Amino acid sequence: MSTHYDIVEQAILYLTRNAKQQPNLDEVAEHVGLSPFHFQRIFHEWAGVSPKKFLQFLNIEQAKNLLRQNRSLLDTSLEVGLSGPSRLHDLFITIEGMTPGEFKNGAKDLQIIYSFAQTVFGNIIIASTEIGICYLAFCNNEKETIGNLKHIFPHSSITQFKDPKHVQILEIFQNNQRHISEIKLHLKGTAFQLKVWQALLQIPEGSITTYADIARFIHQPKSSRAVGNAIGSNPIAYLIPCHRVIRSTGIIGNYHWGKARKQAMLGWEAAKNDSIKMI
Numbered sequence: 022m023s024t025h026y027d028i029v030e031q032a033i034l035y036l037t038r039n040a041k042q043q044p045n046l047d048e049v050a051e052h053v054g055l056s057p058f059h060f061q062r063i064f065h066e067w068a069g070v071s072p073k074k075f076l077q078f079l080n081i082e083q084a085k086n087l088l089r090q091n092r093s094l095l096d097t098s099l100e101v102g103l104s105g106p107s108r109l110h111d112l113f114i115t116i117e118g119m120t121p122g123e124f125k126n127g128a129k130d131l132q133i134i135y136s137f138a139q140t141v142f143g144n145i146i147i148a149s150t151e152i153g154i155c156y157l158a159f160c161n162n163e164k165e166t167i168g169n170l171k172h173i174f175p176h177s178s179i180t181q182f183k184d185p186k187h188v189q190i191l192e193i194f195q196n197n198q199r200h201i202s203e204i205k206l207h208l209k210g211t212a213f214q215l216k217v218w219q220a221l222l223q224i225p226e227g228s229i230t231t232y233a234d235i236a237r238f239i240h241q242p243k244s245s246r247a248v249g250n251a252i253g254s255n256p257i258a259y260l261i262p263c264h265r266v267i268r269s270t271g272i273i274g275n276y277h278w279g280k281a282r283k284q285a286m287l288g289w290e291a292a293k294n295d296s297i298k299m300i
Contacts, residue, residue, distance in 0.1 A: 029067040031052065032053050032064055032072065036072065037079060040102060041102035046072055069239055084100075084113070087101070088125040094121055109121050131150060131176070133150055133155060133156075135156070135179065135181055135182075136183040138187070138191055142194070142259075143159050143160075144160055144161070144163075145160065146170065148179075149207070155206070155256070156174075157256075157258050158278065186204075193259070206261075208256070214251045217235060217239060218251070218255060218257075221235070222261060226293070227291060228265060229266070229267050231266065232248050232249050232252070232268065233245050233269050236248045258278055263276075265287070
Protein backbone atom coordinates (compact mmCIF):
# COMPACT_ATOMS: atom_id res chain seq x y z
CA MET A 22 0.00 0.00 0.00
CA SER A 23 1.33 3.43 -0.92
CA THR A 24 2.26 5.79 1.88
CA HIS A 25 0.94 9.35 1.83
CA TYR A 26 4.39 10.56 0.80
CA ASP A 27 4.43 8.17 -2.17
CA ILE A 28 1.01 9.44 -3.25
CA VAL A 29 2.06 13.08 -3.06
CA GLU A 30 5.31 12.36 -4.88
CA GLN A 31 3.39 10.65 -7.70
CA ALA A 32 0.98 13.58 -7.88
CA ILE A 33 3.75 16.19 -8.01
CA LEU A 34 5.57 14.31 -10.77
CA TYR A 35 2.32 14.02 -12.71
CA LEU A 36 1.52 17.73 -12.27
CA THR A 37 5.05 18.71 -13.31
CA ARG A 38 5.04 16.54 -16.44
CA ASN A 39 1.52 17.58 -17.47
CA ALA A 40 1.40 21.21 -16.32
CA LYS A 41 0.79 22.45 -19.87
CA GLN A 42 -2.38 20.32 -20.09
CA GLN A 43 -3.69 21.91 -16.85
CA PRO A 44 -4.90 18.63 -15.28
CA ASN A 45 -7.86 19.04 -12.93
CA LEU A 46 -8.34 17.50 -9.50
CA ASP A 47 -10.25 14.47 -10.82
CA GLU A 48 -7.51 13.64 -13.33
CA VAL A 49 -4.70 13.79 -10.76
CA ALA A 50 -6.73 11.82 -8.22
CA GLU A 51 -7.43 9.12 -10.80
CA HIS A 52 -3.72 8.92 -11.62
CA VAL A 53 -2.83 8.15 -7.98
CA GLY A 54 -5.86 5.87 -7.50
CA LEU A 55 -7.80 7.90 -4.94
CA SER A 56 -11.10 9.74 -4.74
CA PRO A 57 -10.76 13.50 -5.39
CA PHE A 58 -11.80 14.31 -1.80
CA HIS A 59 -9.32 11.88 -0.20
CA PHE A 60 -6.50 12.90 -2.54
CA GLN A 61 -7.04 16.64 -1.99
CA ARG A 62 -6.92 16.18 1.81
CA ILE A 63 -3.69 14.14 1.68
CA PHE A 64 -1.99 16.50 -0.79
CA HIS A 65 -2.83 19.59 1.27
CA GLU A 66 -1.56 17.96 4.47
CA TRP A 67 1.82 17.23 2.88
CA ALA A 68 2.35 20.10 0.44
CA GLY A 69 0.61 22.84 2.44
CA VAL A 70 -1.39 23.95 -0.61
CA SER A 71 -4.08 22.44 -2.80
CA PRO A 72 -3.14 20.62 -6.03
CA LYS A 73 -4.67 23.51 -7.97
CA LYS A 74 -2.50 26.07 -6.15
CA PHE A 75 0.59 23.91 -6.62
CA LEU A 76 -0.12 23.80 -10.36
CA GLN A 77 -0.46 27.59 -10.37
CA PHE A 78 2.99 27.90 -8.78
CA LEU A 79 4.41 25.64 -11.51
CA ASN A 80 2.72 27.74 -14.19
CA ILE A 81 3.89 31.05 -12.76
CA GLU A 82 7.53 29.96 -12.49
CA GLN A 83 7.55 28.74 -16.08
CA ALA A 84 5.82 31.93 -17.24
CA LYS A 85 8.38 34.10 -15.44
CA ASN A 86 11.24 32.24 -17.12
CA LEU A 87 9.62 32.73 -20.55
CA LEU A 88 8.98 36.44 -19.94
CA ARG A 89 12.62 36.89 -18.93
CA GLN A 90 13.44 35.56 -22.41
CA ASN A 91 11.30 38.37 -23.92
CA ARG A 92 8.60 35.99 -25.09
CA SER A 93 5.28 37.71 -25.82
CA LEU A 94 2.39 37.51 -23.38
CA LEU A 95 0.39 35.44 -25.89
CA ASP A 96 3.22 32.97 -26.51
CA THR A 97 3.86 32.68 -22.78
CA SER A 98 0.19 32.05 -22.05
CA LEU A 99 -0.07 29.27 -24.62
CA GLU A 100 3.27 27.72 -23.65
CA VAL A 101 2.18 27.22 -20.03
CA GLY A 102 -1.21 25.84 -21.05
CA LEU A 103 -3.41 28.92 -20.52
CA SER A 104 -6.01 30.00 -23.06
CA GLY A 105 -4.69 33.54 -23.47
CA PRO A 106 -3.13 36.66 -21.90
CA SER A 107 -6.23 37.37 -19.77
CA ARG A 108 -5.77 34.12 -17.84
CA LEU A 109 -2.03 34.80 -17.54
CA HIS A 110 -2.91 38.25 -16.17
CA ASP A 111 -5.24 36.73 -13.55
CA LEU A 112 -2.60 34.18 -12.55
CA PHE A 113 0.08 36.85 -12.03
CA ILE A 114 -2.25 39.08 -10.03
CA THR A 115 -3.22 36.14 -7.80
CA ILE A 116 0.29 34.78 -7.17
CA GLU A 117 2.70 37.69 -7.74
CA GLY A 118 0.57 40.75 -7.01
CA MET A 119 1.51 42.34 -10.34
CA THR A 120 0.56 41.97 -13.98
CA PRO A 121 2.73 39.92 -16.37
CA GLY A 122 3.52 43.15 -18.23
CA GLU A 123 4.77 44.75 -15.00
CA PHE A 124 6.94 41.70 -14.30
CA LYS A 125 8.36 41.70 -17.83
CA ASN A 126 9.17 45.42 -17.69
CA GLY A 127 10.54 45.39 -14.16
CA ALA A 128 7.44 47.33 -12.95
CA LYS A 129 8.46 50.28 -15.15
CA ASP A 130 4.85 50.99 -16.07
CA LEU A 131 3.52 50.77 -12.51
CA GLN A 132 1.84 54.00 -11.38
CA ILE A 133 1.97 54.58 -7.61
CA ILE A 134 0.39 57.43 -5.67
CA TYR A 135 1.10 58.15 -2.02
CA SER A 136 0.03 60.45 0.77
CA PHE A 137 0.94 61.13 4.39
CA ALA A 138 -1.52 61.27 7.28
CA GLN A 139 -1.63 61.33 11.06
CA THR A 140 -3.04 58.40 13.04
CA VAL A 141 -3.30 57.50 16.72
CA PHE A 142 0.02 55.67 16.29
CA GLY A 143 1.85 58.48 14.52
CA ASN A 144 2.48 59.68 10.99
CA ILE A 145 2.00 57.15 8.19
CA ILE A 146 2.55 56.92 4.46
CA ILE A 147 -0.09 55.16 2.36
CA ALA A 148 0.75 54.18 -1.22
CA SER A 149 -1.46 52.50 -3.79
CA THR A 150 -1.73 51.37 -7.39
CA GLU A 151 -4.89 51.02 -9.42
CA ILE A 152 -5.16 47.50 -7.99
CA GLY A 153 -4.94 48.37 -4.30
CA ILE A 154 -2.78 49.39 -1.34
CA CYS A 155 0.85 48.43 -2.00
CA TYR A 156 2.66 50.09 0.92
CA LEU A 157 1.78 51.43 4.37
CA ALA A 158 4.41 52.38 6.90
CA PHE A 159 4.81 54.49 10.02
CA CYS A 160 7.38 57.19 9.53
CA ASN A 161 9.36 59.76 11.48
CA ASN A 162 11.19 61.11 8.44
CA GLU A 163 9.04 61.62 5.31
CA LYS A 164 12.00 62.01 2.96
CA GLU A 165 13.54 58.77 4.19
CA THR A 166 10.20 56.98 3.93
CA ILE A 167 9.72 58.06 0.30
CA GLY A 168 13.22 56.72 -0.35
CA ASN A 169 12.17 53.35 1.07
CA LEU A 170 9.09 53.33 -1.18
CA LYS A 171 11.25 54.04 -4.25
CA HIS A 172 13.67 51.29 -3.20
CA ILE A 173 10.82 48.74 -3.13
CA PHE A 174 9.43 49.94 -6.49
CA PRO A 175 12.58 51.25 -8.21
CA HIS A 176 11.23 51.53 -11.76
CA SER A 177 7.76 52.84 -10.98
CA SER A 178 6.24 56.29 -11.41
CA ILE A 179 5.58 57.64 -7.90
CA THR A 180 3.40 60.72 -7.33
CA GLN A 181 2.05 62.36 -4.19
CA PHE A 182 -1.75 62.47 -4.23
CA LYS A 183 -4.42 61.57 -1.67
CA ASP A 184 -6.58 58.88 -3.23
CA PRO A 185 -10.03 57.94 -1.82
CA LYS A 186 -8.51 54.55 -0.93
CA HIS A 187 -6.10 56.36 1.39
CA VAL A 188 -8.89 58.23 3.13
CA GLN A 189 -10.72 54.94 3.65
CA ILE A 190 -7.68 53.40 5.37
CA LEU A 191 -7.69 56.19 7.96
CA GLU A 192 -11.16 55.06 9.07
CA ILE A 193 -9.52 51.96 10.55
CA PHE A 194 -7.56 54.09 12.99
CA GLN A 195 -10.75 55.93 13.98
CA ASN A 196 -12.77 52.82 14.90
CA ASN A 197 -15.02 53.24 11.87
CA GLN A 198 -14.41 49.84 10.28
CA ARG A 199 -18.11 49.21 9.78
CA HIS A 200 -18.17 52.01 7.21
CA ILE A 201 -15.30 50.53 5.18
CA SER A 202 -15.91 48.54 2.04
CA GLU A 203 -13.50 45.77 0.98
CA ILE A 204 -9.86 46.86 1.03
CA LYS A 205 -7.77 45.48 -1.82
CA LEU A 206 -4.04 44.95 -1.48
CA HIS A 207 -1.39 44.93 -4.20
CA LEU A 208 1.39 42.80 -2.75
CA LYS A 209 4.87 42.22 -4.13
CA GLY A 210 6.77 39.34 -2.56
CA THR A 211 7.98 35.77 -2.88
CA ALA A 212 5.49 32.91 -2.82
CA PHE A 213 6.55 32.12 0.76
CA GLN A 214 6.18 35.73 1.90
CA LEU A 215 2.73 35.99 0.34
CA LYS A 216 1.73 32.79 2.11
CA VAL A 217 2.87 34.15 5.49
CA TRP A 218 1.19 37.52 4.93
CA GLN A 219 -2.03 35.75 4.00
CA ALA A 220 -1.80 33.81 7.27
CA LEU A 221 -1.38 37.08 9.20
CA LEU A 222 -4.64 38.34 7.70
CA GLN A 223 -6.43 35.48 9.49
CA ILE A 224 -5.50 36.79 12.96
CA PRO A 225 -8.58 38.54 14.41
CA GLU A 226 -8.29 41.97 15.99
CA GLY A 227 -7.77 41.61 19.74
CA SER A 228 -5.95 38.28 19.34
CA ILE A 229 -2.29 37.34 19.32
CA THR A 230 -0.39 34.33 18.05
CA THR A 231 3.23 33.19 17.77
CA TYR A 232 5.77 32.71 15.00
CA ALA A 233 5.62 28.95 15.61
CA ASP A 234 1.83 28.99 15.28
CA ILE A 235 2.07 30.80 11.95
CA ALA A 236 4.62 28.24 10.75
CA ARG A 237 2.23 25.42 11.68
CA PHE A 238 -0.70 27.26 10.09
CA ILE A 239 1.08 27.31 6.72
CA HIS A 240 2.02 23.64 7.16
CA GLN A 241 5.74 24.31 7.56
CA PRO A 242 6.25 23.80 11.31
CA LYS A 243 10.05 23.97 11.14
CA SER A 244 10.14 27.32 9.37
CA SER A 245 9.68 29.68 12.34
CA ARG A 246 12.84 31.61 11.50
CA ALA A 247 11.83 32.02 7.85
CA VAL A 248 8.36 33.06 9.02
CA GLY A 249 9.96 35.70 11.21
CA ASN A 250 11.93 37.05 8.25
CA ALA A 251 8.79 37.18 6.09
CA ILE A 252 6.90 38.98 8.84
CA GLY A 253 9.76 41.45 9.17
CA SER A 254 9.44 42.17 5.43
CA ASN A 255 5.72 42.98 5.66
CA PRO A 256 5.21 46.10 3.46
CA ILE A 257 1.76 47.01 4.78
CA ALA A 258 1.72 47.94 8.45
CA TYR A 259 -1.36 47.28 10.56
CA LEU A 260 -3.55 46.13 7.64
CA ILE A 261 -1.42 42.98 7.50
CA PRO A 262 -1.26 42.63 11.30
CA CYS A 263 2.28 41.46 11.98
CA HIS A 264 2.02 43.33 15.30
CA ARG A 265 -0.24 40.51 16.54
CA VAL A 266 2.61 37.98 16.42
CA ILE A 267 4.75 37.47 19.54
CA ARG A 268 7.39 34.99 20.66
CA SER A 269 6.38 31.62 22.11
CA THR A 270 7.79 32.73 25.47
CA GLY A 271 5.18 35.49 25.67
CA ILE A 272 7.73 38.25 25.03
CA ILE A 273 6.36 40.94 22.70
CA GLY A 274 9.50 40.90 20.56
CA ASN A 275 10.75 43.40 18.01
CA TYR A 276 8.66 45.31 15.50
CA HIS A 277 9.76 46.94 12.27
CA TRP A 278 8.17 50.23 13.27
CA GLY A 279 9.18 50.15 16.95
CA LYS A 280 8.47 47.86 19.90
CA ALA A 281 6.65 50.62 21.81
CA ARG A 282 4.30 51.15 18.87
CA LYS A 283 3.60 47.40 18.75
CA GLN A 284 2.71 47.41 22.45
CA ALA A 285 0.50 50.46 21.94
CA MET A 286 -1.36 48.72 19.09
CA LEU A 287 -1.98 45.58 21.14
CA GLY A 288 -3.16 47.66 24.07
CA TRP A 289 -5.47 49.72 21.85
CA GLU A 290 -6.99 46.60 20.33
CA ALA A 291 -7.30 44.93 23.74
CA ALA A 292 -9.22 47.94 25.05
CA LYS A 293 -11.68 47.60 22.17
CA ASN A 294 -12.05 43.86 22.64
CA ASP A 295 -11.96 43.67 26.49
CA SER A 296 -9.00 41.26 26.52
CA ILE A 297 -6.42 39.74 24.23
CA LYS A 298 -7.09 36.12 23.38
CA MET A 299 -4.49 33.62 22.30
CA ILE A 300 -5.47 31.74 19.13
